[in-house]
Each structure stands twice: as C-alpha cells, then as structure tokens.
Amino acid sequence: MQTSTIKKPTYVSSRNACKLCAPLGASLVFKGIEGCIPMIHGSQGCATYIRRYMISHYKEPMDIASSNFSEESTIYGGNRNFVQSIDNIRKQYSPKVMGIASTCLSETIGEDIPALIAEYKDKNQDDTDLPLFVHAATPSYQGTHMDGFHEAVLGAVKSLAEEGEKEMRINLFSGFISPADIRGLKEMMKDFGVKYTLFPDYSESLDNPCWKDYHLIPEGGTPIEEIRAMGKAAGTIEFGTVLNKGSLVGRILNKNGCVSAGEWLQNNFFIENHNMIMPVGIEATDRFMMTMESLTGTKMPEKYILQRGRLVDAYIDSHKYVFGKKAMVYGEEDLVIALCSFLAEIGITPAIIASGGESGILKKELISRSLIDPEKTMIMAGADFESMREMAQEIRPDILIGNSKGYYIARELGVPLVRVGFPVHDRVGGPRIKHLCYEGTQELFDRIVNALLEYKQEHSPVGYKYM
C-alpha cells in the first residue's frame, strides 16, 4: 500500500545528488542575454566546473569568466579581483552586459556585489562604453540550480526593465527549458503576430550552427532593448509554479528571492502575471494557448489546431501501449509537475515523483492541481538518486523519465529511461529535445511509447516485427 506522504530523506549526506549548484543556473540565464559574458565571483574552479558541465550537455562554446580568488582575496576581500576581472573581460570581449553570480566562497566572506558594481560604475563614470551589470546572489548552500536560475531572471528584470506606456506586448518567462523548446515558443509568438520578450533566450547562444567566422560572444540571447521593454507589456506569462518560492520555506533562507520575475513586474509595473505550469501535455498547453488568445485577442493559428488534433489522435492510437504503466519521474520541481500533468493524460501513473529541490510545496502543487492520485504516488522532495534507487527497487516502475543521471537506476532495474531535462550527456542532442506545447508533447509522447515498445519487443521470446 503506497501513500502520498512525502518521503523525507533518511540520510543526512547526499548520495548522488539530484540537483546542481546555484551559480550554474544563474550562468545559464546570463547566456540568454544578448552580448553578455557571465562572471563568477569566487574561485576559478567554480567557473571551470560549471563550464565543463554545461558543455557536456550543450556542446557549445561556454565562456564564463571568474574573478579568481586566492587565499589572500579570501581573507581581505575580493574587491581588487572584481575590478581587475571586469577590466580584463572588457578588453578582450567588449561585452554589452556583464552577468555576475556569487559563489559559496564570496557569499561566506560577505562580499557585497551590488556595492562592488556601484563602486565600479562610479570609478568609470566617464567611460561611455560601460557595460550593463546584472547580478544574482547564488551561494550554493542555499537551494539548487533552479534558485540560481530564477534569482538571475529576477536580477536581470530588476536592473534592466523600464516602466513605460503599455503596449501590445507579452512577456514570457519560459523557465529552464531546452533551446529547441525556446525556438518552438518563439515561432508560436510569431504565429500569433504579437510583440514579445522571451527571457532568457539561450536558444541560439547555446545551440549555434557552425560559424564561418568566430564570435567572441556567441550570437543570440534576449536583446537588452527587449528586456527593457518588459516594463511596457500588456501581460506576463510565467511557466512554473514552484519557481523560487522555495525561498520562503524549508531550509532555504534566501529572502532575496521572495518574488518571481513575473510577480515583481506585477507588483512594480502593474503588469498582470499569468503563472502556469509548463505546457507539457494537452491540458497545460490549452491553458497556455487560451491565455495567449485572451492576451493578444488573436485566435490560435490553424497550425496549432492541427497539431493539437494530431496529438489527441496519437494519444488515442497509442493508449493501449501506455495505460497502467508506472513511471519514476525526476528532475527539477517545475519539470516534474509538468510531466505529471502530461502523464495523467496518457494513463501512466507517476508512481515515484522525485526532485532534489526542496521548496516544500511540491506535494501541495501536485495534489491541489489534481495531477496525481495520492494513493498511488510516492513523492520524494529533496531526494538524491540513491534514495530514489531504493524506492524504485520497492515500487518497480516500468519506465524512468528524467535526466542522464538516473541511467544507473534504469540499468539496474532493466527498464527504459526516456531522457528529458538537464543534464543529458550520455546521448547527443540534449539541447534539441522538445518537451513543450502540442508539438513537443507529441515528440515526448512518441519517445515514451517507443521506449515501452522496444522494451516489450526485446523481452519477447519471439522477435515480433509487428506490434
């Protein structure tokens, strides 16, 4: 008999973590600002590790600078390193924006980044080429990479968005999604014929074509003008319902992140915020589309009606292969919530829902939105892969849906793993995986069905070629 009680971690230590550190999330956001070079204020190792880790998934150039603390700066403060680092980056890369993330080192010694930025600007007042500065407080002992991500989104909006006369324009905070998903959303905005700001847009900067000439800073990213214009929008759509709300509860004490970027725009510039779960599956995408229709006053283009129709048709046709199957779903909280919403539609039970995030609201979100049957689901918040593995051995899911890190569990159980989210570094094409809206759901659905079919076929005594 399973219950929906949250499974509290039984171990004090983390055994194969299901979360990454906050500066990684912030760096990702900075990569989504046009002309931006991220800089990590702390030891050089942080920048190196984060670069090499993001590269393993995106397989793209990943220039992230570091202010390179030594023992001396650790004792006397990193002021000099900060200034020198920015001077050198400007000389080499002439960035339009500097995105600065702190680390556990600089936060522990109490570095005041806003003050350092103010001081730098003050000293260089006469400099006409001064880059813009965006910063995020990202000590890795507070929260996960998602807290870093949303902290940086908020940081960029706070420092760049300008209030102005409202115009027909939509803000879209799409969250931590794949470059392919971002491209899909941009195409949709275009199809609706509406002016928009999608932030952060790393669809190009982290998934570039081959270049004829080398670019010191990759092309792409949300243009600064568009981030500025966010203050003039008619409405904001924000994917994800957990976002940085974990900051208010649990062990995470970061009071800076009390509001999301969408809420901040609503509170300060009176732009209505439409917060919703990430559009995976029909219902969630319908909600997104209806919001788009009401915000823009434009009917959903024919193309999407057809996509939706094909998706419904596919659900019907393949239902026989998927219904009643048990899945283990893991990853970032907002991602697993969206996946649960989709799985409920296709008849797969998310028997284990696990996240390294510790917002404290995962269960509430899942139950209040009726995304799960509490009797059949084990929710593991703040989980690591070893506790997931132990749970999976008991519950025996038929399929795993999550990132590459859970592969060893799938291997041990002998069941398929459908790779979604981040990091996907044991297969190529991580940045090209689609998850969102009708089309992305279609691809995801087909991959899940095919994984189950392949499993069945490979385990059949006869090699059936016709399923």
Add this chain to the structure above:
Amino acid sequence: MEKDNITPLANFKDEVLEIYPKKVGKKRAKSIVYTDPESIPEIQANVRTIPGIITQRGCTYAGCKGVVLGPTRDIVNITHGPIGCAFYSWLTRRNQTRVDDYNTNYIPYAFSTDMQDSNIVFGGEEKLKEAIREAYELFHPRAIAIFSTCPVGLIGDDVHRVARHMMEELGGDVNIFGFSCEGYRGVSQSAGHHIANNQLFKHLIGRDDTVKGSLKYRINVLGEYNIGGDAFAIETLLEKCGIELVATFSGNSSLDQFQTAHTADLNLVMCHRSINYVAEMLETAFGIPWMKANFIGAEATAKTLRKVGKYFQEQELIDRIEEVIEEEMKLVREAADQALMKTKGKTAMLFVGGSRAHHYQELFTELGMTTLAAGYEFGHRDDYEGRVVIPNIVIDADSRNIEQITITKDETRYNPRKTEEELKALEAEGLEFNGYEGMMAEMQKGTLVIDDLSHYEMEKLIEQFHPDVFCAGIKEKFCVQKMGIPLKQLHNYDYGGPYAAFEGAINFYRDIEQIACCTIWKEIKAPWEKEKVVEANYAYYDV
C-alpha cells in the same frame, strides 16, 4: 623541401599581447616563449591566472579529489561542502577500473555533506561525522577520504580532527583521512595533486609489507590515470614482458596497491607534475629509485621498456623485452604507414595537462606532423625547463600554502635497491634517475610555448595558424570546432582510447587520421557562399 610551418609563428607573441591592459600584457609576456633546445628559455608557470582571463585551469579540489584520488575504486570519497563540487566531480573523468573479487567499486557514487546555510553559520563538522557514519554503515569500506571545498576552510571545520575522531568511534578496521584541498588554496589543480600526494604517503603507502604478485621484476607506474583504459594497456604490456605492476598511481588502483607500493623495486613516473612528490618520498623513505617514463608513442614505449630492462640488468628480461618490441612494432609500423599517407606534413597544437602536452608530441612526430605550439594547463617550470631549475623556482604565497612534509628514511624498511656505485654505472650507460628534462628540450627551435593559455589567446592562435589538429579539453572543444578545426580531447580522449603503449599508438594513429583528414569542414561554407565563380558559371549557361 618541407613546408616551413615554424617561421610564421615569430610575430604571434607581440600581436596577441596587444589586446591586454599594459600590466596584464607584461605579466602574460613571461608565460609566452619561443623554444630553443640549445638554450632553454625561462618561462613563467604555476602563477595565478589573472582575474577575468578565461583559463583552462580548475581548482585544488579538482586536482585532489577528481584527479589523484578519483580513480581508486575502494575508497569512499566524501566531499565536504555545498552540493556543486561533488556533483561536478561525479564520474566526469573517464578513468576506468576493474572491479576486484570483493566487487567493490565506489567510483559511481558521489557522496556529499550537501552543506546548507545553517552548516555554514554553525559549522559542518557534526554533519560530516554523520555522513561518515552513513557511508560506513552502507558499505563498511576499508577507507574513507574527506575532501574540503572552499567554505570549509573559511568556517574553520577541521576535517583532519573529524577523521581522527571518527576512526576512534568506528573502531580500527576503517582508515579515515582528510584533505585540505579548498578550491582557493592553490594556483590550479596542481596544488591539489601535491596535497593528495602528501596524504597518500601519510595515510596509505607502506601500511602492508606483503609481497603480492608472482613476477620477478617489480615496478610501480606513477602518474597514470587510466583514461580510456591506458593503464590496462600498460599492464598488459608489462605482463607480457614478465614485469609485475605492483601499483599504479592511480588509474585502476586499489587500497592494496597503495599500501604495498613500497614493495616494488623501481618507480616509473609518467605524469611528472601530478605525482613526482610520491616518487621522491618513496625514494627517500624506502630507497626505490625513480625514472621518468613515457608510454605515449610507440618509440617512447620501446625506449621506456628498454630502460627498465637495463635497470634490472638481467639478460633474460632484456631479451624478452626486445622480443615484445619487435612483435609489437610490426603492427605499429603497418598502422603508421597507413596513417602517414594522410597525416604527413600536417600540424598540431597541444594545450593540456601537466604532462600530456609533452608526451603526445611523440605521437604526432610518429605521424609526421609538426607541433607548432604547446603548453601546460597546470605545469610548473620544471615540467617545461627540466628539474635542474627547481632550486631557482621562486616560492610564492600560493606554494607556501601547501603543506611540505619532511620524509626520512624508514627505520626498518629502507633498502636501497641499487647502491650508489650501481646507480652511477647505470647513469654512465644512459639511464637517468630522479630527473626530468622537461618539455622544451624536445621541441623544435622557434616553436611557441605558452603556459596557461587563455581562451582569448587560443582563439587568436587558431585564427592565425589553422593547425590541422588542436589538442585540449572539453571546455575548448566546441570553440575550436566552431572555427573549423578538429579538436582532440586529451583529458578524456573523446570517446576513444587507450592511447598508451603500442596498441594505444595504433589507436591514436587511426583516430588522428580520421579527424585531421575528415571532409566535413569544407561544408562549413555552403556551395552558394563559395566565391563568385558559381555566378559566373550560371551566366555562362544562360548564354
């Protein structure tokens, strides 16, 4: 006449330095030199990377936990700190291991104390103790190692005290030891290597006098990390020659190997940078001499084997080695002839590690390729200029940060494997003990050597010289390939390997032939973007 690839390099230094602010340029200038084997120039190395210069280097923790201790299968490694460091070093190097009879392999686990706010404020020692208890309960390992990350040093958690305390608490059958390898501590990974070497010696080496293995000639291979199965290839080769590999530091290694390493009669040092400290300590304490060796490149492998034969002075071994070399070289020559048809005359650049940028030049030479530029990521002056410069190396604040341990002769077990006279006689025959000539002695005059190559300098190198292959790591890979130049990852070998020993050389020839002569690069320019000739053709057909 051969194409002159070297002369055009001459102006690079002045040009690349222009972009930097004056002071920075002045500092970088000392790290960029032109080699001359006749009179080896001084190079600045192992100094702090300037803030804001995007470097290849990692941190002290990475060198200690990731590089030196990472490949050992039966020590449970616990990272004491916030989650990032443990996650990023979780099985990210491709060091392989063979699981032993006890089926122990902790390499796939990433243990971390996952420090939170409250641990930073109130201290994390209690949490660390609890984590050790958990690890012990789970696996009952014979050893647990604790690695410190940046905040640990700041808040004053004493991992060594915790280790002693937990050893008492858990009883005698588990060896627990800590590493003060906080990321900010040193200039690069190199500091971490040194810290790891010290603790290996203090806590593991020499704890078991059992002489294991059946072969007569007993050696250790130091500074070989079994990326892509290199250590396996070396082990197979040595076995074929009748040589017992007592311990590898630390590819495919185990606790037993470390604990009995002092029962070997010779140490071969591959990566001088990361492990020379252990080699020296083994010599001082137990009387085991060390020689610099290289199993990268077929010629180098043959040379290394012959050195071992000469050292043991046994005709039977010398003959066996010659037999093996002859047999293996037949296959090597066939593969080289095949590859040479395509690779001869091509060029390479290598910027990686603390030894690989040197060793891999051997393989490129065998492929008929010229090395235009090379440099280390975390090497010291001695890795470039040779160990003769060690007395002249200025000890800066960063080096002083690392504990220097004083080793003395082991009272009961010191046993010089060769007498002074024997060593002298062997030296007269061409063997070199406890020495390393460095990378520059073997490089062509006028070649560029750059220490701690910055991202910016790398882009300029590629832009100006278009080498046929650029060797570095994953952080550089996609930048270089965006510029239309293939990059061979020499940290993790892309998907390939082994590249060590004779079989490795053959693999490398094939891989380089494939990537350096691949035709995809011409597709970067689409047909309609190539020259106006195309338009002219259309006009012709129009008529």
